[in-house]
Amino acid sequence: MRPNELVTTEALDAFEKRILEKIETLLQPEKRQSRQWVKSKDVRKLLDISPGTLQNLRINGTLSFTKIGGMMYYKLEDIQKVLEGGKQ
Numbered sequence: 001m002r003p004n005e006l007v008t009t010e011a012l013d014a015f016e017k018r019i020l021e022k023i024e025t026l027l028q029p030e031k032r033q034s035r036q037w038v039k040s041k042d043v044r045k046l047l048d049i050s051p052g053t054l055q056n057l058r059i060n061g062t063l064s065f066t067k068i069g070g071m072m073y074y075k076l077e078d079i080q081k082v083l084e085g086g087k088q
Helices: 009-027 040-047 051-059 076-083
Strands: 037-039 066-068 071-075
Touching: 037 040, 037 076, 040 051, 040 071, 040 076, 071 076
Parallel strands: none
Antiparallel strands: 037 071, 066 071
16 A cells, blocks of 8 residues: 555455455365374474473374374374373
8 A cells, every 4th residue: 555545445345355255264164174184393282292292102102193204294183082082
């Protein structure tokens, strides 16, 4: 916006409508793209654990993972099981 331009109420209304439509789309589960795999740092944040604790969960089989290159990935459903207190 340039300094000497005014924003009209119609422009604000149109902007509000676009924003609300985008929010509505994001909140609809069937339209969201589900993320099935997460990286180690995200798992640590979700479970509020240290890197060592995450390593122990891998070693003792509590949390399975897939290693691709140097990165480890975990299924969200497996993380949910850990959060619920159940071992896979």
